[in-house]
Structures are given as C-alpha cells and as structure tokens.
Amino acid sequence: MTEQLPPDVIAQLRALDPAVTPELAQSSWALLTPFHEKAGYTAPNIARDQAYGDHPRQRLDVHTGDDDQGGRPVFVFVHGGGFVRGDKHIPGAPQYDLVGAWAVRRGYVGVTITYRLAPEYQWPSGAEDVAKAVQWLRQNIAGYGGDPDKIVVAGNSAGAVHVASFAAGQGSGAGADPETIAGAALLSGIYEIGTPEAGSPEHVYYGPDPGPEVSSLPGLLEAPIPLLFSVAERDPRFFQEAAASLVRAWIARHAAMPDLVWVEGHNHMSTIGSLTVDEAALGTALARFVDRHTATEGTEGAA
Amino acid sequence: MTEQLPPDVIAQLRALDPAVTPELAQSSWALLTPFHEKAGYTAPNIARDQAYGDHPRQRLDVHTGDDDQGGRPVFVFVHGGGFVRGDKHIPGAPQYDLVGAWAVRRGYVGVTITYRLAPEYQWPSGAEDVAKAVQWLRQNIAGYGGDPDKIVVAGNSAGAVHVASFAAGQGSGAGADPETIAGAALLSGIYEIGTPEAGSPEHVYYGPDPGPEVSSLPGLLEAPIPLLFSVAERDPRFFQEAAASLVRAWIARHAAMPDLVWVEGHNHMSTIGSLTVDEAALGTALARFVDRHTATEGTEGAA
Numbered sequence: 001m002t003e004q005l006p007p008d009v010i011a012q013l014r015a016l017d018p019a020v021t022p023e024l025a026q027s028s029w030a031l032l033t034p035f036h037e038k039a040g041y042t043a044p045n046i047a048r049d050q051a052y053g054d055h056p057r058q059r060l061d062v063h064t065g066d067d068d069q070g071g072r073p074v075f076v077f078v079h080g081g082g083f084v085r086g087d088k089h090i091p092g093a094p095q096y097d098l099v100g101a102w103a104v105r106r107g108y109v110g111v112t113i114t115y116r117l118a119p120e121y122q123w124p125s126g127a128e129d130v131a132k133a134v135q136w137l138r139q140n141i142a143g144y145g146g147d148p149d150k151i152v153v154a155g156n157s158a159g160a161v162h163v164a165s166f167a168a169g170q171g172s173g174a175g176a177d178p179e180t181i182a183g184a185a186l187l188s189g190i191y192e193i194g195t196p197e198a199g200s201p202e203h204v205y206y207g208p209d210p211g212p213e214v215s216s217l218p219g220l221l222e223a224p225i226p227l228l229f230s231v232a233e234r235d236p237r238f239f240q241e242a243a244a245s246l247v248r249a250w251i252a253r254h255a256a257m258p259d260l261v262w263v264e265g266h267n268h269m270s271t272i273g274s275l276t277v278d279e280a281a282l283g284t285a286l287a288r289f290v291d292r293h294t295a296t297e298g299t300e301g302a303a
Numbered sequence: 304m305t306e307q308l309p310p311d312v313i314a315q316l317r318a319l320d321p322a323v324t325p326e327l328a329q330s331s332w333a334l335l336t337p338f339h340e341k342a343g344y345t346a347p348n349i350a351r352d353q354a355y356g357d358h359p360r361q362r363l364d365v366h367t368g369d370d371d372q373g374g375r376p377v378f379v380f381v382h383g384g385g386f387v388r389g390d391k392h393i394p395g396a397p398q399y400d401l402v403g404a405w406a407v408r409r410g411y412v413g414v415t416i417t418y419r420l421a422p423e424y425q426w427p428s429g430a431e432d433v434a435k436a437v438q439w440l441r442q443n444i445a446g447y448g449g450d451p452d453k454i455v456v457a458g459n460s461a462g463a464v465h466v467a468s469f470a471a472g473q474g475s476g477a478g479a480d481p482e483t484i485a486g487a488a489l490l491s492g493i494y495e496i497g498t499p500e501a502g503s504p505e506h507v508y509y510g511p512d513p514g515p516e517v518s519s520l521p522g523l524l525e526a527p528i529p530l531l532f533s534v535a536e537r538d539p540r541f542f543q544e545a546a547a548s549l550v551r552a553w554i555a556r557h558a559a560m561p562d563l564v565w566v567e568g569h570n571h572m573s574t575i576g577s578l579t580v581d582e583a584a585l586g587t588a589l590a591r592f593v594d595r596h597t598a599t600e601g602t603e604g605a606a
Contacts, residue, residue, distance in 0.1 A: 251543060259536070264591060285567075
C-alpha cells in the first residue's frame with residue numbers, strides 16, 4: 001500500500017479528455033501500469049476460471065494469499081465494458097488481477113468475475129449472472145478462506161449497472177439481501193435508463209425502448225443492504241449527472257446523503273486502477289466500507 | 304497516524320442522537336479524547352495567541368514541528384460554535400490543538416484561530432476576521448516555516464460558514480483568490496440562509512430578516528479557488544439538506560460533482576475529532592486536497 005502516484009502522473013491523468021473511448025483506456029493504463037508493476041498486481045494464488053454457470057463467460061477467478069486463515073471478507077469485482085466487452089483478466093496486464101491483489105493486501109479474498117454480454121444477452125442477464133456468481137461463492141468460498149456471510153460486490157461502469165441491478169432485485173436470480181451479500185459498491189454507474197440513443201451501449205443492452213422497470217434507482221433507494229457509490233472527478237458529464245441525480249433521490253427518500261466517494265484526479269477508466277497505487281483516491285474509503293460492513297462482534301447493531 | 308478508532312467506538316459514535324447539543328459534544332469528545340491522548344494532540348511547538356487584530360478574540364495559535372524546514376503548506380482551522388461561542392483551545396483537552404498536531408504530522412504548519420462572536424458582532428464579521436487572519440499569516444507565517452502562497456483555510460460548522468463567506472467574497476476584507484489562499488475546506492457548513500427561526504444561531508448572527516446577499520452559495524459557485532466540502536454521516540438533517548442543495552447547485556453550474564467527502568461514522572461534533580485517530584474518515588481526503596493544491600512544480604497546470 002506504499003506506492004503512491006506522483007502528483008505529475010495525477011496531473012497527466014487529469015489532463016486526458018474524459019470521454020469514454022479506447023484512447024482514454026489506453027492512455028490511462030499506460031500511465032498506471034508501471035506503478036502496478038512496481039507494486040505487484042498478482043496475488044500469491046489465483047484460482048482461474050471457476051465456472052459459476054454453464055456459459056463460457058460465467059467464470060470467476062479467486063485471489064488468495066499465502067496463509068490458510070479463514071473467515072475473511074470476500075471482495076468481488078465486476079468489470080465494465082459498455083455491456084458488450086471486457087474481461088476479468090487481461091494476460092500480462094493489471095486489468096483486473098490488480099483488484100484481486102488489492103483485496104488480498106487488505107486481508108480479503110478477492111474475486112474477479114466475468115459475465116454474458118450484449119447484444120446476445122440483454123437486460124437483466126447482468127443481474128442474473130451477478131446473482132449466480134454470488135450463489136456460487138456462498139457455496140464455495142469457504143474453501144478459499146472466505147466467509148460466505150461477508151461478501152461485498154463491487155462493479156465499475158457497466159459492472160456497476162449490473163451490480164446495481166442485482167442489488168435492486170432485478171432479474172430472476174435471488175435479489176441482494178443481507179442473507180446473500182454484506183454490501184455493494186457501485187463505481188461510476190448509471191441508475192436511471194431513459195430512451196437510449198441508437199448505437200449507445202444502453203441501446204444494445206436494454207433494447208430501443210426499455211420501460212421504467214429497467215432503472216435500478218427505485219430499488220436501490222429501498223435496498224436492504226449498505227451501498228457505497230463513487231464518481232470520478234474526471235468522469236464525463238453523463239456520470240456526473242447520474243451521481244447528482246442519485247443524491248437528489250437519496251436525500252428525498254432518506255433525508256440524508258448517500259455514502260458517495262468523489263474519486264479525486266481520476267477518470268472513468270483509471271478509478272479502479274487507483275487501487276493500491278493511489279489509495280487516497282478510492283481504496284481507503286472502499287476498504288473502510290468493506291471492513292465496517294463485514295465486521296463481526298455485532299458492531300453493526302448501532303446503525 | 305497509526306492510532307485507529309476501533310469499530311465499537313465508531314458504533315458508539317453512530318448511536319448518539321445526531322442533534323447538535325452540548326450532550327452530543329460531551330459524549331463525542333468523551334469517546335474520542337482517550338485516543339487523542341494516546342496519539343498526542345499537541346505539536347512540538349505552539350506559539351499561542353498571536354494577535355491578528357485589536358479585538359481580544361482576534362487571536363491565533365501557530366503549531367509547528369521540531370525542525371526548521373521552511374516552505375511548508377499552512378493549514379488553518381476555524382472552529383464552530385453556533386456563531387456565539389467556541390475557542391481555538393480548550394486547556395487540557397484536544398479541542399482544537401489536535402488540528403495543529405495533525406497538520407504538523409502531515410508536514411504542514413498548523414494554525415488555529417478564533418474570531419469575534421455574535422450577538423455583538425454580526426454578519427459579515429466572521430468573513431472579515433478570516434480575511435484578517437489570512438492577511439496576518441501572509442505577512443508572518445514564513446517566520447514559522449510556512450509558505451504564504453500555500454495557505455489552506457478550513458472551517459467547521461459556524462467556522463465553515465465564515466470560511467465560505469470569506470471564500471465567496473463577503474465582507475469588507477479582501478476576498479479569497481489564488482493570490483491569498485490556495486484552497487478552502489468547508490466541513491459541515493451551511494451555504495444558504497433563509498429566514499432564521501427566532502432563537503436559532505442564524506437569527507443571532509444574521510438578524511431576523513437577512514437578505515439573499517448573506518448566502519455564500521452563489522459566490523462559492525464562482526469561487527476562483529479550489530473548494531472541498533464535507534458532510535458527516537450523522538450530521539443532522541439540516542446539514543444533509545445543505546450538502547444535497549450544494550450538489551444540486553454545483554452540477555447545474557459546473558456540470559460536475561463537487562469535491563465532497565462523506566465522513567463515515569461521524570457526527571457534527573466528532574468530524575474534526577476524527578483527524579489523526581480515524582484518518583480514513585476525513586484526514587486522508589483532507590490531506591490529499593491540501594497536498595494537491597499546494598504542490599509546486601506547476602502540477603496544477605493540467606487542471
């Protein structure tokens with residue numbers, strides 16, 4: 001946890017055009033990767049491609065440390081990619097083994113999952129895959145030192161949309177409740193779906209004319225599990241508006257602000273890459289969320 | 304920075320009635336003080352009661368370390384107290400020497416100020432005193448190892464209102480601009496003043512029928528300096544609404560979310576007491592804000 005991005009690298013990240021493009025991904029990872037290489041982005045053990053379903057995209061990797069201590073919190077990461085692409089693991093690159101390595105450094109079992117993609121699989125396939133992966137973890141994660149009652153699921157971008165959808169109870173899978181997961185972290189997500197523009201990622205995943213039932217916001221406002229949200233300083237306007245809209249709905253429902261992390265200096269692609277190498281941006285808050293909501297001894301009782 | 308509040312203490316803090324009362328202050332500090340005593344809440348050197356004006360409340364304490372390195376960022380703290388009470392220093396207690404000690408641990412010069420109080424001194428006396436203190440610091444802080452071009456001013460509760468008022472250019476003092484301060488941190492403040500209820504702190508400071516010119520929000524939206532805001536998880540509804548209202552105005556003006564820290568587990572009184580003993584709550588984000596906006600080498604250029 002000691003590597004820290006120097007200010008000039010943050011400045012370079014901040015100078016990038018925030019539009020969500022392949023160029024942004026390439027430039028962001030070009031800046032971040034050397035620091036992840038220095039810090040190390042692979043956990044001591046990675047059990048690859050455990051099947052949580054029959055489809056070849058229903059796979060997960062389990063990241064663990066070197067000792068055999070059990071009862072650990074389980075940190076699950078669902079990648080982004082505009083509903084149509086992305087993977088849990090790019091060989092030879094920190095995406096997204098770094099999340100597993102971060103989890104292990106923080107004392108958790110790390111899990112990175114992938115899921116079925118649009119256009120072949122549309123809403124609510126993402127929520128159903130998250131539910132299925134969680135079901136697999138509840139049955140199997142103790143064998144890796146994880147506590148099935150301490151699962152926190154995080155998603156980024158489209159991954160956040162799927163986790164939000166799961167947390168809001170969408171899809172035919174069992175919804176999220178305190179019996180299934182201990183919390184959900186939604187990083188740079190969107191929670192309301194209007195009429196998608198032709199060619200947009202939402203158009204591909206939701207179809208041309210989705211109904212109000214695809215929006216996760218109403219369900220999130222009533223979710224029986226703790227939620228953390230984040231928005232990056234350099235997220236494009238679309239995601240800034242989504243965060244502001246969430247705040248508006250949350251204060252109206254709860255008379256309180258949501259647990260929302262403003263990820264300083266980072267963009268839509270670099271947010272998840274801030275883990276380990278720039279803990280002050282997101283990792284500190286994320287670990288605190290996990291620690292608090294997986295604490296034993298009934299410390300939650302006062303909530 | 305190694306002391307950390309145990310989860311059960313956070314749980315006890317969260318269980319307190321959030322209403323801003325003397326009982327909340329007493330209970331919060333009773334929980335926090337042992338940890339500050341263990342961590343140490345006094346900087347190696349404290350130059351007490353430097354006069355930045357003629358009034359006996361126009362005084363500041365300068366907190367420094369043991370070496371004579373110069374050019375340090377300067378972290379200024381303006382206490383709360385409902386416009387009518389409060390002090391920079393309660394002898395034998397961590398309020399608010401702990402802020403100076405935190406600043407020194409973070410490599411800054413710490414400054415804690417006090418200011419004139421209502422009802423004798425009304426709006427915009429707070430903004431004028433902050434301006435006057437900053438003027439004094441710009442002239443004198445180099446003698447304590449501080450860089451006058453790296454002053455960040457933070458305020459809590461009524462102190463945040465005064466710092467916001469200063470940052471928004473209210474009062475006859477020179478307003479905040481990049482030539483005077485490098486940034487402002489507004490912790491659990493209010494930025495819009497309606498018609499105050501009789502007996503409320505706002506009634507005492509602003510009078511019974513203040514005009515729209517007393518609200519700092521319009522000025523904050525145009526402030527030429529970086530701003531950080533925070534709201535505590537257990538701030539009362541009044542402050543939650545103020546934060547949500549700020550988000551609404553900020554997104555409308557900037558098409559982006561403000562730099563807003565949600566202070567997990569803490570209340571209106573304990574937020575500032577989280578420094579050093581619970582850095583993940585506020586200190587990490589606050590230090591990052593200070594570091595970024597006082598960085599030399601032109602790393603701000605890319606903003």
